[in-house]
Amino acid sequence: MSDLLRIAIVGYGEIACRQHVPAIAKTSGVALVAVADPVKTPPGLPHFRDLQELLRDGPEIDAVALCTPPQMRHAQAAAALASGKHVLLEKPPGTTLSELTPLITAAQEAGRTLFAAWHSGYAAAVGPARQLLAGRTINKVTIIWKEDVRVWHPGQAWIFEAGGFGVFDPGINALSILTEILPRAVFVRSAALDFPSNREAPIAAEIELSDAGGLPIHAEFDFRQTGSPSWDILCETDAGPVTLSKGGRQLRDGGRLVVDAPDEEYPALYRRFVALTSEGKSDVDLAPLRLVADSFMLGRRRLVEAFED
Missing domain, CATH: 3.30.360.10 (Dihydrodipicolinate Reductase; domain 2)
Known part of the structure; x- marks a missing residue:
């Protein structure tokens, strides 16, 4: 893998546009190289209809940030991990607690990072x-x-x-x-x-x-x-x-x-994600989801x- 963490955003909705894109731009060691979304086409970046098309036809990437609705994230995270990619999960990380356990295991077995991005904690x-x-x-x-x-x-x-x-x-x-x-x-x-x-x-x-x-x-x-x-x-x-x-x-x-202080949660999240991928570690805190x-x-x-x- 490159020393630069090449990341693709999957799901180019409001949270991706307003928070993830500028946060990535502010974070050293990471670059946004592609977007997958069935509708929105961001200017200046390779665009794909979905994650499957991105993984099949897209540029070389090291990680994906899943900004899709939570109902979709388990299947997407599983596919990305199976393809050797690190995964950042927007909050909430999934719709159930049980679906996250096999993802944690898959990340560990693949030697990849799985990161539940509880942005407010940052x-x-x-x-x-x-x-x-x-x-x-x-x-x-x-x-x-x-x-x-x-x-x-x-x-x-x-x-x-x-x-x-x-x-x-x-x-x-x-x-x-x-x-x-x-x-x-x-x-x-x-x-x-x-x-x-x-x-x-x-x-x-x-x-x-x-x-x-x-x-x-x-x-x-x-x-x-x-x-x-x-x-x-x-x-x-x-x-x-x-x-x-x-x-x-x-x-x-x-x-x-x-x-x-100003809103700097997402740059802090991406600094954490870059550090985790460089260390080969995951961070999936389930406590907030358990309370829900x-x-x-x-x-x-x-x-x-x-x-x-």
Whole structure:
């Protein structure tokens, strides 16, 4: 393989255009050399209708970034690994926990990297928040993660289909931060999921979680928010409140602003991916996905009014 990690993006939707392409351009040691998408044709790059055509007829590549809806990713990741490619999985990494186990095994057997890209865990304030909380007693955690689906996922019907996660598509970002900043593993105690009468995935959710020490954690996810999004995690501690805002980019310790950084999550993701491929390692953290799966298993289903995009 070349010293330069040659990567192709599969699925050229909004997240690929807005985040992956500029992040790759900012990251040394990696270059975008092709795109596979059934509809969009980016200028200046070789374009293929799907992954199979890319692997058969495309330029030499070392890795793929799978930015397709999660319902498609298992088959695509398996095909890419079988072809000797490293694989970056956009979040969520798949629709089920069980489908990821054989992918982890396949990557190990092929000597290739499989990377579950929990981008919110790489937000600038997450690491400092983890360090700050490590020296304190946490008494309560409240997560408010709400946004307007029409603004952030316009026309993306797959998100409300079975396996599309619904409001857990953004909500899992909060859970990926939660599992990073808390010192102990957490689990779901109960959940209530609001399903529009014409959809197969929830538009809102309320979840109660805890850790082995009984820490109360309350989470509210909602796709029906209008105006500015709310991407906040409040930790009440023995030394006062610690608040993560802006999806993990801003940190306050009481009234003191500790971190207020721009959005640089995806460049950090790609630096991590390049390092993993050079070291021959994988990184597939399943903790956030387990919490979503448990929410569906324990969740009380509530029917709400039909949703039309």
